[in-house]
Amino acid sequence: MPHPVPLDAPEVVEGVVDHLLYVSYDERTVLRLTAVTGDEEGITAVGRALFGVRPGESLRLHGNWVHHPRHGRQFRAEQCERTMPADERAIRFYLGSSMIRGIGPVLASAIVDVFGEQTLKVIDADPQRLLEVHGIGQIRLGRITAAWQEQKAIAEIMVFLQGLQITPALAVKIYTTYADTDDDPMRIVRRTPYRLCRDVRGVGFINADKIALAVGIPKHSDARLQAALLHELDQAGANGHCHLPVRLLIARTRQLLTDDDPASVEILDDAVLRQALAALHGQGEVVIETLPLPVLDGTDALTDTEIAMLPHRHRDETQLASHVRRLLTSTPALSGLAPWAEHVAALTGAETAGLTDEQHKAILTALTRPLSILTGGPGCGKTHTLQTLVDLAEQADAVVALAAPTGKAAKRLEETCGQPAMTVHRLIRPADGDSLFDHASVLETADLVIIDEASMLDLALARRLFAALRDGCHLLLVGDTDQLPSVGPGRVLRDLLDVEGIPRTRLTKVFRQLDEGAAITLNAHRILRGERPREDPKVFWNRPVSSAEDIAERVVDLVCELMPKHFGAGPEDIQVLCPGKKNVAGMTDLNLRLQQRLNPPSDDRPQHYHGGAAFRLGDRVQQVRNNPHRGETGVFNGSSGSISAVDTETHQLTVTFHDGEVATYPFIDLDELVHAYALTVHRSQGSEYPYVIVPMVSAAGMMLLQRNLLYTAVTRARHGVMLIGQTDAVERAIANNRTQRRNTALTHRITHDPAAV
DNA sequence: AAATTATG
Numbered sequence: 134m135p136h137p138v139p140l141d142a143p144e145v146v147e148g149v150v151d152h153l154l155y156v157s158y159d160e161r162t163v164l165r166l167t168a169v170t171g172d173e174e175g176i177t178a179v180g181r182a183l184f185g186v187r188p189g190e191s192l193r194l195h196g197n198w199v200h201h202p203r204h205g206r207q208f209r210a211e212q213c214e215r216t217m218p219a220d221e222r223a224i225r226f227y228l229g230s231s232m233i234r235g236i237g238p239v240l241a242s243a244i245v246d247v248f249g250e251q252t253l254k255v256i257d258a259d260p261q262r263l264l265e266v267h268g269i270g271q272i273r274l275g276r277i278t279a280a281w282q283e284q285k286a287i288a289e290i291m292v293f294l295q296g297l298q299i300t301p302a303l304a305v306k307i308y309t310t311y312a313d314t315d316d317d318p319m320r321i322v323r324r325t326p327y328r329l330c331r332d333v334r335g336v337g338f339i340n341a342d343k344i345a346l347a348v349g350i351p352k353h354s355d356a357r358l359q360a361a362l363l364h365e366l367d368q369a370g371a372n373g374h375c376h377l378p379v380r381l382l383i384a385r386t387r388q389l390l391t392d393d394d395p396a397s398v399e400i401l402d403d404a405v406l407r408q409a410l411a412a413l414h415g416q417g418e419v420v421i422e423t424l425p426l427p428v429l430d431g432t433d434a435l436t437d438t439e440i441a442m443l444p445h446r447h448r449d450e451t452q453l454a455s456h457v458r459r460l461l462t463s464t465p466a467l468s469g470l471a472p473w474a475e476h477v478a479a480l481t482g483a484e485t486a487g488l489t490d491e492q493h494k495a496i497l498t499a500l501t502r503p504l505s506i507l508t509g510g511p512g513c514g515k516t517h518t519l520q521t522l523v524d525l526a527e528q529a530d531a532v533v534a535l536a537a538p539t540g541k542a543a544k545r546l547e548e549t550c551g552q553p554a555m556t557v558h559r560l561i562r563p564a565d566g567d568s569l570f571d572h573a574s575v576l577e578t579a580d581l582v583i584i585d586e587a588s589m590l591d592l593a594l595a596r597r598l599f600a601a602l603r604d605g606c607h608l609l610l611v612g613d614t615d616q617l618p619s620v621g622p623g624r625v626l627r628d629l630l631d632v633e634g635i636p637r638t639r640l641t642k643v644f645r646q647l648d649e650g651a652a653i654t655l656n657a658h659r660i661l662r663g664e665r666p667r668e669d670p671k672v673f674w675n676r677p678v679s680s681a682e683d684i685a686e687r688v689v690d691l692v693c694e695l696m697p698k699h700f701g702a703g704p705e706d707i708q709v710l711c712p713g714k715k716n717v718a719g720m721t722d723l724n725l726r727l728q729q730r731l732n733p734p735s736d737d738r739p740q741h742y743h744g745g746a747a748f749r750l751g752d753r754v755q756q757v758r759n760n761p762h763r764g765e766t767g768v769f770n771g772s773s774g775s776i777s778a779v780d781t782e783t784h785q786l787t788v789t790f791h792d793g794e795v796a797t798y799p800f801i802d803l804d805e806l807v808h809a810y811a812l813t814v815h816r817s818q819g820s821e822y823p824y825v826i827v828p829m830v831s832a833a834g835m836m837l838l839q840r841n842l843l844y845t846a847v848t849r850a851r852h853g854v855m856l857i858g859q860t861d862a863v864e865r866a867i868a869n870n871r872t873q874r875r876n877t878a879l880t881h882r883i884t885h886d887p888a889a890v
Numbered sequence: 891a892a893a894t895t896a897t898g
Binding site: 154155156158159161163177179203204391396452539540556558559562589591594617619620621685712713714715759796813814815816818833834835836837842 | 891892893894895896897898
């Protein structure tokens, strides 16, 4: 028997670019290719690796075939090499595409008719011979040779950049960024390499610096210092900050520039770096302001602080602030619609018994005030409150729009409120006229917009959301500020709560967990206060284990044997939640171990290998991308279920999700799934499980071991929590509340109207 | 070190 070839091994496709179909803002490129390999002629290829290619270019693509629900079979390119067109057909395309001004398909064909496969050799070595072709005179000859020289220039720059360990893909991108400008790419790379950080996505300070030092740009040049400052500001954003205090920015930049160059410490003093920063400010590349901001030392006293910001973040923050003010002062659309206070008071009827005073207040506020916030931890009745609010509003013929920052949260919201919900991105998508579902119309008519899981709103998304709301439209933000912060910079929900004029309700009464899981809630609050959780014989356990290897082993035993034996909980009731993916006690390894024990290979369990793991009948899996076209009503990022069928004949498997959705996956689409025996805490946000096991290893690193992360993990559990691992990892996580310290000035900007000064 | 959305 021949060794089975994994079906998802990278494949190679060669062809000539016919035309571009689409290029997204983030460089994802879709194009049509005339293939010179395989049996298919016309191929659709997709990928960011394709960014910058032009019609007529010959490509060799490495990647995989995938099936797109709307556009059918297509090639997902991971890598893209430029090749010299080899056969006649390819050369015809190459010359006949718009690459050379003055040569169209007809003339290209004429040239190839004369020289055949030798065409390119002729153009390179003996261009005068082109005059033999009918229709080519000196002018066209000149153009052709010039275009050819350009091709050679590409080759030259590629060799140069790859010599500096710049990947071929990035080298192509650098070249194509400048290819259509009047500048000579090689000249830019050699003379002003730090420009690349700004112009080419994917080139950061580190790469630009490599090039710069190689071409002899002085280490203390202004360009280098400025690039380093911008890099540090950018990095701060990746860590959630909207700005950096200038003093901190200077200190970090100096560290970046002198870390492996101690000799420069004296030269790169404060004054030098401040001067470089001032220059950036002068060029409009950095905004510098002095604002009264809280000192992040726990006292929260306001101190005049000089801060630096990237201009787009400054714009987002100031615009969001002014939209918040606009909303706060607008006349609420629902105000005349119904006697809301009476309606809400009438809710004390029997059928809604259980609605607390705070829930009443939240509902009335949302109906009467243009902007309000509803917060509360898990189990405090946010869902019930929302259901009642939506019903009440709709009974009065108000138009309600529901949305959330993630697909999964939107789906959940839709289910609990019994009416359509969407991602915030879709809600605010501008009307494009020919779209079948014109989401923009929703916001044009909406009277009340409810955003669930609002703690996940980052600065940029919040700005776009607020800007899209018409005057008078009510906005209710619902969330739990103690959960993990947004991926992008900012801490919008917390900042809004710091604005006194914004009405808010905090739901404190916990309904769930009262009897059996009370210790979980109590411990969650201890963690938030920075205290160690207390053991509880029935629901909260702490198992000190010191080596990571032992932790991994114990976790598997707990899931497969100990917890089922002691608590009668089946392994399916237990969710392992890891801080990180890597290391032995991380998500990836634990998934393999748990799969091996809970669902081992066997003859009656067909399977398929994909991405280093077997997808086997019975496996627990989770979807990791929104796919509205999969299954009956779409499958969303975060949904989990189990593999209910594997068909090795038709190369597809079926997943039955916990929400009842049944979806089919061709094997080539298995990128959309991960095993879910163990998940990261981040991915568990918004879900709950009967029992949760959290392996704690200090190897996960301080960036991960945070108070909010532990809080989020613990609050996912309804009946029981097991913290297993290194005691110091638990303690350090509890002590680490740096997520709360994101630098933002949003609160200040809302409360201090510059126009009023 | 982890993670969101979306596009023909």
